[in-house]
Amino acid sequence: xxxxxxxxLQKRALESYVIESRGSGHYLSQVxxxxxxxxxxxxxxxSDNPGEVHCSTAAYSALSAVANTGSSAALACDxxxxxxxxxxxxxxxxxxAAVNSLLPVTGNVAILSCFTExxxxxxxxxxxxxxxxxxxxxxxxxxxxxxVVKDVATLLGYESSFFGNNS
Numbered sequence: 001x002x003x004x005x006x007x008x009l010q011k012r013a014l015e016s017y018v019i020e021s022r023g024s025g026h027y028l029s030q031v032x033x034x035x036x037x038x039x040x041x042x043x044x045x046x047s048d049n050p051g052e053v054h055c056s057t058a059a060y061s062a063l064s065a066v067a068n069t070g071s072s073a074a075l076a077c078d079x080x081x082x083x084x085x086x087x088x089x090x091x092x093x094x095x096x097a098a099v100n101s102l103l104p105v106t107g108n109v110a111i112l113s114c115f116t117e118x119x120x121x122x123x124x125x126x127x128x129x130x131x132x133x134x135x136x137x138x139x140x141x142x143x144x145x146x147x148v149v150k151d152v153a154t155l156l157g158y159e160s161s162f163f164g165n166n167s
Contacts, residue, residue: 024071024072024075027070027071027072027074027075027078028067028068028071030071030074031067031070031071031074032067035063035066035067038063039060039063042056042059042060042063043056045059081158084154084158085155085158088151088154088155089155091147091151092148092151092152092155095144095147095148096148098144
């Protein structure tokens with residue numbers, strides 16, 4: 001059940017990123033939009049003082065530099081989130097694959113081990129032995145499980161705050 005949930009999360013995150021892929025133009029237009037009041041002020045001041053073109057040009061250049069710096073920083077931040085998402089998705093995939101590859105072997109070894117220990121009849125049933133063997137497997141892979149839970153929680157946070165954000 002947790003694996004199906006995780007793969008659905010992975011699918012949603014990757015689809016959202018492909019659909020809403022953002023380039024530097026996206027960030028620049030966002031920042032310029034946030035600074036539109038300042039751009040309007042420069043334009044109004046320029047029209048009120050037509051002889052001071054150099055001041056308006058300097059103010060516009062300085063504000064444009066702020067917009068470019070802000071949009072570059074936002075793009076870099078989102079690129080870091082995307083790279084961390086790729087890393088965590090790959091890590092969780094590898095952890096699931098490693099555990100999944102061991103499950104059949106663990107089950108078969110546990111059953112054979114139970115047979116050789118005589119867990120077949122009466123109170124020494126093979127089911128009791130298998131429960132003990134499978135609980136040992138669970139204990140040994142608790143750290144892997146905890147790591148997956150932590151990474152999936154981070155990915156869920158990214159999904160809602162980054163991939164789910166249209167701006």
